[in-house]
Amino acid sequence: MDKQRLYSSQCEFSASIWSIRLPKLITAVVILFIIAIPAYSQPSAPTITKLSNGLTLIVQEDHVTDLVGVDVWVKTGSGNESKKNNGVSHFIEHLLFGATAKRQPGDMDREMESVGATLDAHTGKDYTHFSTTVSSRYLVKALDIFADAVGSSQFRNEDIERERPIILDEIAKKLNDPALVCRDLLSKELYGDHSYSLPIEGTPDTVKNISRRDILDYYHRYYVPGNIAVVLVGDIDKQTVTSEVERAFSSLSGALPQKQNSTDIKPLTSRLEKSVKASFQSTYLAIGFLGPSAANLEDVCATDVLITYLGLGYHSWMADKLKGEQKLAQDVSADFLTQREPGLISLIASTTDAARAKEAILAKLTDLRSHNISPGDLEVAKRSLLGQYAFQCETFGGRANSYGFYYAESDPAFASKYVDCVQSVTEDAVLKAAQKYLNPDSAMILIVGPDQGGEK
Numbered sequence: 379m380d381k382q383r384l385y386s387s388q389c390e391f392s393a394s395i396w397s398i399r400l401p402k403l404i405t406a407v408v409i410l411f412i413i414a415i416p417a418y419s420q421p422s423a424p425t426i427t428k429l430s431n432g433l434t435l436i437v438q439e440d441h442v443t444d445l446v447g448v449d450v451w452v453k454t455g456s457g458n459e460s461k462k463n464n465g466v467s468h469f470i471e472h473l474l475f476g477a478t479a480k481r482q483p484g485d486m487d488r489e490m491e492s493v494g495a496t497l498d499a500h501t502g503k504d505y506t507h508f509s510t511t512v513s514s515r516y517l518v519k520a521l522d523i524f525a526d527a528v529g530s531s532q533f534r535n536e537d538i539e540r541e542r543p544i545i546l547d548e549i550a551k552k553l554n555d556p557a558l559v560c561r562d563l564l565s566k567e568l569y570g571d572h573s574y575s576l577p578i579e580g581t582p583d584t585v586k587n588i589s590r591r592d593i594l595d596y597y598h599r600y601y602v603p604g605n606i607a608v609v610l611v612g613d614i615d616k617q618t619v620t621s622e623v624e625r626a627f628s629s630l631s632g633a634l635p636q637k638q639n640s641t642d643i644k645p646l647t648s649r650l651e652k653s654v655k656a657s658f659q660s661t662y663l664a665i666g667f668l669g670p671s672a673a674n675l676e677d678v679c680a681t682d683v684l685i686t687y688l689g690l691g692y693h694s695w696m697a698d699k700l701k702g703e704q705k706l707a708q709d710v711s712a713d714f715l716t717q718r719e720p721g722l723i724s725l726i727a728s729t730t731d732a733a734r735a736k737e738a739i740l741a742k743l744t745d746l747r748s749h750n751i752s753p754g755d756l757e758v759a760k761r762s763l764l765g766q767y768a769f770q771c772e773t774f775g776g777r778a779n780s781y782g783f784y785y786a787e788s789d790p791a792f793a794s795k796y797v798d799c800v801q802s803v804t805e806d807a808v809l810k811a812a813q814k815y816l817n818p819d820s821a822m823i824l825i826v827g828p829d830q831g832g833e834k
Contacts, residue, residue, distance in 0.1 A: 424436045433606055435620060448511070449608070455578065456574075457504050458638065478526045490512070497523075521608075533597065563654060563664065567822045607786075657828060660728040665725045668721075680810070684746070684816075685723060687751060689710055694710075695742060697710055706734055711725075712724065718787055751809075756805055764800055
């Protein structure tokens with residue numbers, strides 16, 4: 379999973395494990411939710427329709443309240459970029475709700491705010507995502523705005539130059555988030571020449587040099603109906619909204635882009651260790667591996683449970699043992715980002731003794747590859763994982779996000795199978811996932827901090 383990267387809850391279930399670092403108060407609510415609920419309802423399967431122009435429509439009716447989660451997912455992100463145009467997906471995300479033939483910058487935000495809604499957007503490795511939640515009586519207005527944005531954005535030079543410093547500021551601020559910096563550094567090392575090694579936001583150099591022509595070329599290549607899904611969850615009628623979406627997005631056209639020749643991702647064959655100087659207040663140990671791809675659903679679920687047990691879940695090993703009992707870390711996190719191609723697994727800890735923390739984590743990984751976790755630990759990990767998923771899917775927007783995420787990564791129907799998939803994970807499946815994906819002898823290990831040598 380991944381805020382979208384659990385730098386995902388906007389509520390992006392950006393990975394298979396969330397990308398969203400929930401605020402402390404919400405986290406407390408989630409923990410209570412996990413403890414209190416022994417069984418987890420599986421979201422029902424959505425209806426998936428291919429419209430006449432090739433656009434995918436994903437619909438789930440739910441009339442418990444008069445709201446609709448509205449998502450648009452485009453199957454392109456930084457994974458389709460090069461070193462030259464790195465950051466163009468994110469740049470387009472910033473510009474899309476701007477000027478069109480019939481709207482000026484700010485008009486879309488004002489129109490949505492006038493009906494009590496806001497617009498949101500996020501870019502990942504494999505997708506760009508736009509969303510809102512709106513009263514069902516204003517759905518037609520919302521669809522008109524999204525269709526206008528996706529199909530008619532003008533990308534004027536003055537708008538590009540207005541957004542450029544904003545994006546550069548975001549990149550600068552990201553350098554103050556050690557976990558995000560560590561994940562980017564791990565990606566750079568583990569993915570090599572593959573585009574997954576590139577930062578989603580781009581670099582200062584690439585963002586300064588992205589031109590309007592770069593933006594238009596990329597936009598016309600990937601923003602075509604066969605590469606886009608509209609996801610609607612809530613107080614809707616399937617037949618009615620099918621006609622409304624068909625009408626709103628009727629002008630969207632273009633052929634699917636030819637598949638690019640992708641650079642192979644080459645797994646490490648031996649352990650690599652590097653130190654990196656960074657302007658952090660503490661030193662961070664970051665250990666990374668390549669996990670399963672999104673198409674390998676059984677391994678995705680087993681790895682989600684494994685990483686939840688290790689460092690993401692309630693009473694995880696990293697929190698209870700590494701930080702609590704052994705006092706070898708001040709903050710800990712674990713992540714697995716589900717992607718079309720092998721996803722990044724990261725284990726990160728702030729520490730005053732990186733050598734001992736490293737040895738403790740590697741020893742634990744060796745143990746996980748040799749012995750099953752206990753039935754009790756397996757159950758706690760599943761409860762934590764499914765509690766977070768259930769918490770997200772309580773909202774129409776969260777459910778729409780889940781369907782759209784799996785549309786972009788593998789199969790939108792998997793969102794309605796995820797609970798059963800996780801429940802079916804056994805101790806042996808966790809053991810096999812550890813053996814397959816968490817080999818200490820092929821780990822990428824980084825020590826990042828103010829007192830480190832090496833690259834900066």
